[in-house]
Amino acid sequence: xxxxxxxxxxxxxxxxxxxxxxxxxxxxxxxxxxxxxxxxxxxxxxxxxxxxxxxxxxxxxxxxxxxxxxxxxxxxxxxxxxxxxxxxxxxxxxxxxxxxxxxxxxxxxxxxxxxxxxxxxxxxxxxxxxxxxxxxxxxxxxxxxxxxxxxxxxxxxxxxxxxxxxxxxxxxxxxxxxxxxxxxxxxxxxxxxxxxxxxxxxxxxxxxxxxxxxxxxxxxx
Numbered sequence: 001x002x003x004x005x006x007x008x009x010x011x012x013x014x015x016x017x018x019x020x021x022x023x024x025x026x027x028x029x030x031x032x033x034x035x036x037x038x039x040x041x042x043x044x045x046x047x048x049x050x051x052x053x054x055x056x057x058x059x060x061x062x063x064x065x066x067x068x069x070x071x072x073x074x075x076x077x078x079x080x081x082x083x084x085x086x087x088x089x090x091x092x093x094x095x096x097x098x099x100x101x102x103x104x105x106x107x108x109x110x111x112x113x114x115x116x117x118x119x120x121x122x123x124x125x126x127x128x129x130x131x132x133x134x135x136x137x138x139x140x141x142x143x144x145x146x147x148x149x150x151x152x153x154x155x156x157x158x159x160x161x162x163x164x165x166x167x168x169x170x171x172x173x174x175x176x177x178x179x180x181x182x183x184x185x186x187x188x189x190x191x192x193x194x195x196x197x198x199x200x201x202x203x204x205x206x207x208x209x210x211x212x213x214x215x216x217x218x219x220x221x
Contacts, residue, residue, distance in 0.1 A: 003059035003074070004029040006048055009209035010179075011035065012111060013067040014055035016172045019206035020071050023163055024080035032209065068099075071165065083165045098151075098159060098166045106147055107173045109139035110182075117180045122217075144187045152189040156196045163202070171197045175207055179214060 005021060005028050007014035021028050033039045033054050040052045049056035049065045057064040057073070064070050075083035084091055113136040116128040151158045151170070158166040174184070174194045184191040197203055 001060070002027040002029060003057055004031060005070075006031045006033050006045070006054055006056040006058075008033050008035045008040075008054045009207075010213055011054055012107070012172050012176045015175075015206060015210060016168055017055045017057070017067050017070050017074075019172060019202065020080070020082060020165065020168050021074060022205050023168065023202035024074070024078065024082050026074060026078050026080065071168075075165070082163060082168065094159070095165050099169045102147070102166065102169045102173065105143040106140065107169070107176075109136040109143065110173055110177055112136045113140060114176055114179050144184075144190055148187040148189045152193050156193070158193070163200075167197065171203055174198075175203075175210065 003026075005017060007018050007030070009015055009018075009032065018030065020026075033045060035054070039045065040049075040054060045056075046052055048058060048063060051065060053065065055065065055067055055070055057070045059073075059077075062073075064073055072083065074080060076085050079086060083095055113133065116133050116136065120126065120128055147170075151166075155161045157163055158170050170193070174190070175198070177184070184194055198207075
């Protein structure tokens, strides 16, 4: 029996696992847990993940949570070419290095910025903290400037000549930036990469529900 992924499309961490599974052609069951309705707080879901967060994965008797743990497990067990353990520790280390840098340097301030500008007031957190917004915008600008020179040098992909986990990390962050309509035009390579990656079949499949939810949220404003 194939593994079951519990996820919510607007969560970048959960969407990364879904995207990784689709891009790796991994057969799996998809169960959406609607965080806006509190479905993660039910007793049934607590049996899946005692922390009551997404993503979560059930594969036989194994229950996993934390997005990177799930991705590394799927890559290792199902031989995903996006994180090729069979290619040796050096190949995996290079991918892990770039994923960790991107997630720490770019995704972290971007996710914080999205929360402040798009979700904080909507979910009862009060108005955006303008000082925090300025701080996150500054950190993000510096990180994107650095990323513009570090990646996208060899091909249309982030590193190397084919899709890897680095692309998953970057594409998820860039799609998340569209929640606040972040302008990427100042970063030519990043922007060109976004225009390329958003047309790829696995990206489109992993983001169908995401775009639908964003449209619904925009209509509710």
